[in-house]
Amino acid sequence: MTGAARLAGAFALAVAGLGSTAAAVPHPDGVAPAPRDPGPSVHGMDVSGHQGEVDWRGAWSSGARFAYVKATEGTGFRSSTYRAQSSGARAVGMLRGAYHFGRPDVSGAAEQARFFVNHGGGWVPDGRTLPGVLDIEYNPYGPDDCYGLGPARMSQWIAEFSDTYRGLTGRFPAIYTTRNWWNTCTGGNTGFAENNPLWVARYGPEVGQLPAGWAQHTMWQHDNGGTFPGDQNLFNGKMAALKRFAAGTPRQRAAAERS
Incomplete structure (x- = not known):
């Protein structure tokens, strides 16, 4: 997957859009530095x-253990490669989830959350499905x-997207964003950190400062090319923690069964 990378001032603010259809802007130095040892990570x-057809077996052999696949955008776009990519990731043993590229300019949040869930973005407590992501x-x-x-x-x-998604699946969605966008466009809203896991985009050797409200990130997108097809990510924890993230808590699993 490619994204709309923007150089917002210094290199430290170079970011990539998870769902944009625009071509990726090259890293200012050609290749982003490898992230410094972030501690336990996946x-x-x-x-x-x-990315089209992905070599999932090759990605697994190279060390990828989870994947997110674009499912939808707004209320009018469904990725034609979602089903094959999601199935391919699952077939080789990866934990996998779906993401939705939010378009606040075209329709309401609840409508987009329902569209996402109805077209691949739902969560089920099977231990292999990661919670859905709002790419904003x-x-x-x-x-x-x-x-x-x-x-x-x-x-x-x-908030409306998040609440609607939770009502439909029993899980709050993760939020993919950048520090600069979040602090600018939400005014640095701190009210989402308690419930919504953070997937932060920041190209560089360190994750850097996080968007307002979050004391830690769950996932870090650190480059838009490298070892695996698509964007390169690190889960903030060991494999056991990633499996718990996929499985959800007993309360979340019960809510999913009721939804």
């Missing part, structure tokens, strides 16, 4: 239609990075 990847970031389709919404309206939109 390697993973994320892909979309840009720079607008690749227009000049307004915040899709024409002020911080209060943007925060409300994200």
